[in-house]
Amino acid sequence: MGMLELRGIDKVYRSHGRPPVHAVRSLDMEVGKGEIVALLGSSGCGKTSTLRMIAGFESVTSGSIAVRGRRIDTLPPARRKVAMAFEGYSLYPPLTVRENIAFALKSQQVSRSEVSRRVEAIARLVEIEDILENYPRVISGGQQQRVSLARALVRDADLYLLDEPMGQLEPQLRAVLRGRIKSLLAEREMTAIFVTHDQTEASALADRIAVMEDGVLQQFASERELKDRPANLFVASFIGEPPMNLLETEVKRADGGFRLSLGPDVAFDISGDGLDRAAQQALVAARRVRVGIRPQRIAVGEGAVRVRIVSNQWLGDQSHVAGECAGHLLIAVIPNRVAARPGDVVPFALGPRHLNIFGADGVCIRHAEVS
């Protein structure tokens, strides 16, 4: 049994005089004990709504939420046994930082010495020991955010919900804190769900990432799997930096396989052997499909695809080479410097086995081979 189970969650915001907003659509999700899950997506994709429904500040329009097999979606927030760090910090202004962190422990009947031991331990972890006696209004945004994080993590709860937990921190500190928080969560087997729009943060902290868009869960998998086996076009183009190259191609059958042609000169031959039955049928039915290839999978200086270079940048550890081919922009990432200037025509190699193929509905028909 999972620690948290979301079943068929829908959230519709209705306000008078405006069309209803369907923020979350039939969301199913299961999170195991001790797992760290990131809700990743752009603004307005429903990730914060999901978090707030779990916390109990938003009602679910339909569906059920269970923690340890106990339905909580009708319980008041106080009885859900979840801790939360808010995006806007939401510290209690009349209390000092120390009192803010200790606050929830007081109602949990923890002894006084234990409270101060735990407060100091968590304060050390997020580096706020020296401001424990200050009031929230005199400390910086980044410090408030860490206090808010500490206030959530210090509690004993079934579930820790973190809304953009490190958005206000400086990059170095963020990297350090990620590591520390991850080991704290792992050590105590704490189950955590955090919302972020930062891929790096999601990959660094989470065991699994739930990619959301338009209120729909697109894919819920490890970072590796999201990269290697994207479920659909959205995930494919959302995950990875720079994003996956996407090309519109025409499908034709060709001796036992398929020929995907991009304009008159460029075509990719996909052999039928590597395709499962469903993929074969999908390709037979489709007239046009999109193929996607990771910039890291493109070789420059060899191959059959003639590309007119648009830009070539050396970033210190890799080159980003962008070129134009049959009306599409292709970006290749190469680990070494490339001698190509804008306007040059350079061959690119796009190996058919590195191609992801997406049907007209965006669903992935075939994934690229992972070498």
Added chain:
Amino acid sequence: MEHESLAGRIFRGVALTLILVFFMFPIAWILLMSFQTNEQILRIPPRLLFEPTLANYEALISGQLHTAAGNLEITFMHNLWNSLVLSSGAVALALLLGVPAAYAFARFKFRLGETIAFTLLSFRFAPPLLVLLPLSLYYQELGLNDTYFGIIWVYQLIALPLILWIVRGYFEDISPDIEHAYRLAGHSWREAFTRIAVPLAGPGIAAAGLLSFIFCWNNFVFALILASADKQPVTVGALAFVTASGIQYGQIAAAIVLSVTPTLLLALYAQRYLVEGLSLGAVKG
């Protein structure tokens, strides 16, 4: 501001003095009048130097008015007491009703919410006489005429919208997540309201309360129509000095000084809250 020219500074000083004199002079004049006899007041030209007398205050406090036409009973001290009871009662009731309502308007979106809030505010737009005639008929039917409660109730037309709109702005300024955090820590909705929202909106509530106290205190027409002599506040009570043997300017001045003093002291004491409350709350509301 630091690099202001001399001329600018002088101009500002003169302008401030003019404005101050314009607004403060009547109050100063009333204060001086209250220490003069009627003869001294009516002397032409008026003099700034005179022999002060406490006779006006004595008359008010003892309730005995000596006029050329004989002795007159006045109930000024009782009027003052009425003002205190009516204004405090009205503000207490308005806070009791208005603060939870303001919270509801600030936190929850519900059907007709804005309409109700605006309707309550619109009570302030209408001239009081518009509601007074029908109200006095109702009040006679309901037996509310000439009762403290009846007047306190009608004072809600003054106090409730003020409190509602100022306090609402304050609640809207407080992030609801602070209450959410408190509720997640194991507290009920009610506790979050009383222990987090109300204390945080404290300055706004105090400002709104004070302001509505002052407005209730200064009200004249409601009590004039709906109350008889023994329930009337000072504003109406001051009419008693317009007697058959002439207008008792000295007593009127003394009565005004006495009736203005409590609200003036309150306002001075709470000046900081008032400015904060009005600028923070009302502008956003």
